[in-house]
Amino acid sequence: MEADLIAWLRRTLPPHPLLKLGAGDDAAALALGQGHDCLVTTDIITDHIDFKLDETTADRIGRKALAVNLSDIAAMAGEPVAAVIGLVLPRQGGFELAQGIFNGILPLAEEYGVAIAGGDTNSWDGPLVVSVTLIGRAVGNPLRRDGARPGDKIIVTGNFGGSILGRHFDFTPRVSEALLLNKRYQLHAGMDVSDGLSLDLSRLCAASGCGARVELAKVPISDDARRLADQLADSTTPLDHALSDGEDFELLLAVPPDDARRMLEEQPLDVQLTCIGEFVAEAGLRQVDDRGNVSPLTPRGYQHSL
C-alpha cells in the first residue's frame, strides 16, 4: 500500500489483540487461536455497478465494501477478525478519496472488532474499484449452505425488499445475531440474502438437495419495499420486491422444527425472526397464497453476469 496512506492508517488504526503484525510489512500475521478454523471471503465492488461515486459519499462506499464481507462471515456464523483492502483509485484526488473510503471502513471495523491488516493501492484513469477480503475465525461448526433437510423451517431475520432506497449502504451485518443463534439453537444451514430472497433460497435448496415451500403472507415486507412499489407505480408489488430485490443482507436459515419453535417464541435478537415456510423433499420452490393455493415460485433476484 502506498507509503502516505500506510503512515496515515498506522496513526489511525487501534491495536487488535489477534493482529501480531499489521500494515507495512509484506504480509500481515494473525493469531487466530487454537481450534479456530480460518474463514475467508472477498467482495469486489465498482463504480456504476455497486454504487455511484457522483451520487454518494466515499465513506458510505467504504462502509458497504466492508459490510458485505461482514455479512458473508455472519452467514458462516463466524467471528470477523481482519480485513485487507485493495483500492484502484482515479488519479485525481485519489488520496482524499482513499481517506474518505477508510473513514467509512474504520468505524464499522471497530464496531465489529475487525483489524485492518493491510492492503494494496493502484491509480489509473478508470473508475473506482474497492476490493475487501475479510478473514474470520470459525466458532463451532461453520454454517454451511448444504445442510437443509425436508421439514426444516425457513427462518429469516428482518424485512425484505427496497434496499436500493438506501439500506444497501447502511444495513446491519448480522454477525452477533448469527453467533448467538448458532450457539443457542441447532441450525442445519444458512446464508445471507444478498441477491434476492427467492433466488438465494433456491441456491440454498440446490446446495442442500431439497426444495422449499414459501407462505407468501408470512414474508416480512420492509417499508422500503412498499415505498419503492409506490414510487415505481408499475405492476411490481411490495411482496415482489421482498422476494426479488437484492442486497437485504439478512440471514436465511434452515432450522429443525423444535428449535425453530423455541427460537420464534424466545425471539432472542433485537431484530425480528420470522418463519416464512419450510424445506421439502421435492426440488424447486413453491409458494402458498393466503387461500392455501400452491403454485411454482420462480426464483428472482440479481443475477451476476459475466
Place this chain on the structure above:
Amino acid sequence: MEADLIAWLRRTLPPHPLLKLGAGDDAAALALGQGHDCLVTTDIITDHIDFKLDETTADRIGRKALAVNLSDIAAMAGEPVAAVIGLVLPRQGGFELAQGIFNGILPLAEEYGVAIAGGDTNSWDGPLVVSVTLIGRAVGNPLRRDGARPGDKIIVTGNFGGSILGRHFDFTPRVSEALLLNKRYQLHAGMDVSDGLSLDLSRLCAASGCGARVELAKVPISDDARRLADQLADSTTPLDHALSDGEDFELLLAVPPDDARRMLEEQPLDVQLTCIGEFVAEAGLRQVDDRGNVSPLTPRGYQHSL
C-alpha cells in the same frame, strides 16, 4: 462468484488438505493447524498499469496476479495455503477471459500447494482488474522488515534489473527458498524486491532504524538489465537498472555475519545467493565503488502514486 465460473472451477480444482470448505458457500474455511499464525497479503493489478491486455495472454496475467502474492508470503518465510480471486471483467468475452486468467492461476497454485478458496466477479464497461488475496501460515517466526541490525550482511537471491522484458510475468516466487533459509540460518529481516533494489533496501533500513552500504561491484546484474540498457541506449547503465527497476521479486535479507558466511559458502539454493554489502548504524544508503570511494546512493524504483 458467478455460478457458471464456480461450477467450472469446482470441476477443475483439486482437493486441498487444509481447505475444509471451498468456493460456493458464503466464505471458505481453512484448517491452518495449531500453532501456525495466519498470514494474509493482497495485490490488485489492473490493465494498462501492471499488464497490457492487448499485448499479453490472459494466463500470464493470472499467473502474475498470484505470483506477486506468493512472493509476499515468501518474504515472510511463510507457507502459502489458499487464495481468493476478485475479478472485474469487461462485459464482452468476460467468461472466456476469466477462464484464461484461471488457466494461468491454477498451474501455479498447484505448484505452490495453494487452494483456490473462492472469489467474486463483477462485469463492467471498464478495463480488467484482478485482485488476489493469499492466505498463508507462518512457519517459525515470520520474516519481518524491522529486524536488520548494523553489521548484518545484505544478502540477495538471483539477479536484478530488466524484468520488464518478460521476467515480471514468469518470475519464480522464492517460497521454498525463504522457508529453507529461515529454517537453516538466522535471518534478522527480509522482504521481496518488488519496487526496485535500492528503493526496497531503503524501506527495509527505514523499518529497521538503520542504514546500508552497498558495494556496487557485487550487485548481481541480470542479462535482462544488460539487454534493456542496450535497447534503450540512453545514459542508464545495466547497474542502474539492477538498482532501480521494479518487479525482480527476489529476496532481500539481513543476515548476521556468521550465518551469512556459512550461507554463502554452502549456497543451499538452486538460485545464487550474493552478499552486496552490509547494514550500518547511520541512516540512509551509501554506495562503495570499485576504488573504495563512498558516496550517497539515492533510492530509486517504482513509486506508488495515489
